[in-house]
Amino acid sequence: MMSMINNLRAAVRSNRRRPEATGPTAGLGAESPSSVVDCAVYQDGQRHGESCSPREAARRVREAKQKDHRESREHPGSFSWIGLHEPTEEEFEGIAQRFALHPLAVEDAVHAHQRPKVERYDDVLFAVFKTIRYVEHDRLTPTSEVVDTGELMVFAGPDFVITVRHGEHGSLRGLRRHLESDADGTGLLAKGPAAVLHAIADQVVDDYLLVADRLQTDVDDIEFDVFSPLGGPGADAGRVYQLKREVLEFKRAVAPLLRPMQQLSEPVSARLIDPEVQKYFRDVADHLARVTEQVHGFDELLNSLLQANLAQVSVAQNEDMRKITAWAAIFAVPTMITGIYGMNFENMPELHYKYGYFVVLGAVTAICIGMYRGFRRNGWL
Incomplete structure (x- = not known):
């Protein structure tokens, strides 16, 4: 079934009219799969040439490595960065073979719906991130969508980075341009694929922080409404x-x-990641710990709010039952007395007395008023 779906997707992509390439994808060429968003080679922290196909990128990196024998983890030299969006098995197969990616990681990257994780396959790191987007809404309803999730997979090898994105958000185009311009002056791209992995993780976690802040507002609004009279x-x-x-x-x-x-x-992890880059991962982990604590707090608070709301319902039901019971007790008095006088016996008190009806009616009224005042005093009515 999955194979049929992938074949259909591939057919749709092949029949789709592709616009003339412009911008970062202008040089990808006809041999690049349609799922490739951007593909480039980076040398000493700088983008080398225009966008190219994955095959051309691998060739450029191989030639650069042959020229630069100093290349190491501390001096990565050249590497390629290939970005893809929802590739099919057929589209990803060639790239996986060219970069010798592990079949299990390839399967996870293509089919998505994976748990967030970081796995190691020899000298390649495979990371799965869940991207989160806050869905705007005027007022939260029982059917409102608050967060929208996607997935982002990253293969970080000695001389390549391959990113696979699923979903309509979590684009890395802005991040790539930011790293290429070195706007913050850190020169992270010169540290190689591990630096790209860090930048992606940092962007994902920063998005988590933004979503958590927006969720805080929703939780506060719900808390106010639950306890509002x-x-x-x-x-x-x-x-x-x-x-x-x-x-x-x-x-x-x-x-x-x-x-x-x-x-x-x-x-x-020092063998796979430069010690300088590890310091940046420590900062990402700190931010992620903060988000995790915040989300756990939201979950516990919502549990308490749900229990408080159910307790309010129980209290309201108990109050209704007490009122019903009190009124039933009051009405039971005239029902009982009139039932007794409706038995039609010959010898009954006050049966032939001239004012007997008024005496009994007054007694019923007095008893009912007394019971009503007693229930009001005890908070039942």
């Missing part, structure tokens, strides 16, 4: 539950990534 008991249960579902989706994207980010900043 204007809203009826139980009116916000659906909204609380929907927000909790969205927070859980956010939590599944953030929590599994914390330990891998911490491991990338530890000395055990």
